[in-house]
Amino acid sequence: MRDWVSRLPVNVGASLALGAVATAAVAAGPGQADAAWAASRAPLSRAAAGLGSASFSGQKAFLPAAGLTSHDAVTVAARSAFRRQPPVAPLHRLLPADLLVVSPTSLPSAVVTRIKRLPGVAAADPVDAARIRVDGKFVALLGVDPSVFRGFAAPPTARASGLWRNVAGGSIAVSYTMGKLDKLPLGRTVRVDGTRTERLPVAGFGTVGIAGVDAVVSSAVARSLGVPAGNAIVISAPRARLASLTALVRKLLPRRAAVAALVAQQASAGTPVSTGAAGTGPGTAGSGAAGSGNGPAGPGAAGSGPAGSGSGGASGVASPGAGLSAAQIASFLAAAQSRIGLPYVWGAAGPRAFDCSGLVQWSLAQAGVVMPRVAADQARTGPQVPVRNLQPGDLLFYHTDPTAPTYISHVAIYLGNGLMIQAPQPGMNVQVVRADVGNEFAGAVRVELNVAAQVAASPAG
Numbered sequence: 001m002r003d004w005v006s007r008l009p010v011n012v013g014a015s016l017a018l019g020a021v022a023t024a025a026v027a028a029g030p031g032q033a034d035a036a037w038a039a040s041r042a043p044l045s046r047a048a049a050g051l052g053s054a055s056f057s058g059q060k061a062f063l064p065a066a067g068l069t070s071h072d073a074v075t076v077a078a079r080s081a082f083r084r085q086p087p088v089a090p091l092h093r094l095l096p097a098d099l100l101v102v103s104p105t106s107l108p109s110a111v112v113t114r115i116k117r118l119p120g121v122a123a124a125d126p127v128d129a130a131r132i133r134v135d136g137k138f139v140a141l142l143g144v145d146p147s148v149f150r151g152f153a154a155p156p157t158a159r160a161s162g163l164w165r166n167v168a169g170g171s172i173a174v175s176y177t178m179g180k181l182d183k184l185p186l187g188r189t190v191r192v193d194g195t196r197t198e199r200l201p202v203a204g205f206g207t208v209g210i211a212g213v214d215a216v217v218s219s220a221v222a223r224s225l226g227v228p229a230g231n232a233i234v235i236s237a238p239r240a241r242l243a244s245l246t247a248l249v250r251k252l253l254p255r256r257a258a259v260a261a262l263v264a265q266q267a268s269a270g271t272p273v274s275t276g277a278a279g280t281g282p283g284t285a286g287s288g289a290a291g292s293g294n295g296p297a298g299p300g301a302a303g304s305g306p307a308g309s310g311s312g313g314a315s316g317v318a319s320p321g322a323g324l325s326a327a328q329i330a331s332f333l334a335a336a337q338s339r340i341g342l343p344y345v346w347g348a349a350g351p352r353a354f355d356c357s358g359l360v361q362w363s364l365a366q367a368g369v370v371m372p373r374v375a376a377d378q379a380r381t382g383p384q385v386p387v388r389n390l391q392p393g394d395l396l397f398y399h400t401d402p403t404a405p406t407y408i409s410h411v412a413i414y415l416g417n418g419l420m421i422q423a424p425q426p427g428m429n430v431q432v433v434r435a436d437v438g439n440e441f442a443g444a445v446r447v448e449l450n451v452a453a454q455v456a457a458s459p460a461g
Helices: 030-040 109-116 146-152 161-168 176-181 219-224 242-251 326-337 356-365 449-457
Strands: 099-102 123-134 137-144 172-174 189-193 197-205 213-218 232-236 258-261 395-398 410-416 419-422 431-434 441-445
Touching: 099 242, 109 123, 109 232, 123 213, 123 219, 137 146, 137 219, 146 161, 161 172, 161 197, 161 213, 176 197, 176 213, 197 219, 213 219, 242 258, 326 356, 326 410, 356 410, 356 419
Parallel strands: 137 213, 172 197
Antiparallel strands: 099 232, 099 258, 123 137, 123 189, 123 232, 172 213, 189 197, 395 410, 395 441, 410 419, 419 431
16 A cells, blocks of 8 residues: 555545444443454464563663553543534444455445455445645545444544544544654644645544554545545455455455455464564564554555555465575665664654664665565564574564554664664664563564565555
């Protein structure tokens, strides 16, 4: 999706799009809902990561939002900041987003109906999707029905009824990382540039939990910005074989539409791997977490490909391949260390300012390696590596977003000798610190060239 600008009207670039959940309510209390949601977004186990066998002494790395909890983490603008707050339906259930359909134009309603009838599909619902400038930066924006879509958000955000009422009233909700790291004014207006420019009040800071999505508005506001109505469909199919389902969905789509998996599956077992962890295990491609990452999906990320192409990222089963050569690792690390002292800027990807994932993408590009833009997608670019086996050039991933506690929202580069380089947060510069494998650590990934290219080229990467 990162490179679909040419597929949508001028001034409205395509973005990562996901959709609303089915409206049928189920009898589940908050604890049951959390368990169901977490089953598809479970974090990497500490034992699997090798945390019990390795530790690093010395200065502790600073991680954005480290130490915060999900309790009251979603920041919502006061009701008095808005002229109206329409009612929003209560949260009924949480469903994983497994497949994504996106098109440069509105999709026929019959496509949604047919997808819902496919075996294994639990829900399939349309949303509006575009890449739009918010506060001067390109972000992936969704237009949704707040009453329905909130079920796809991370539990803390899903429960923030005030945030969804604000969205229904015409404001814009942004991810925790964008709100805090880009220092947006809660309750005040920001400039949003679609086919026309509007100033929208900021509803609150809460990550929806979909990789690359940093802004959500109501469908009515999306229409006023020129976003195509219903040009994306999110599909929940937690028990289906995604490669087979992807092939069935593709047959139902118009020529310019594409479908991709939002989670990876083990080719042998056909069951979804964790989307809250970095990597999938030794020798397999990682699934990563669905989260906003540290920075937006920019307007021209590398690695575009034709609609529906590829057999790895596009099908949901990525195959292992060659890692970086010694020369590429040396170039990668030299490029990253050449940026030490340059400022952190949310959404920046070099060469003179960076956010965390921008530093990774830019540095690998200097070594000729194509990478996706956001941290959550970068976590899908290679196999999981235990801490005890870390090598220079491995990527370290973290859960630092209290509004989506199991999502990957920060990335650093392992340098060797217990050190890592990172772009931490606004007000700080690119720095080398002791590698952090504490409570926020999600796992490590060793980049593989073909897997990275597949994720970067996929509509979901």
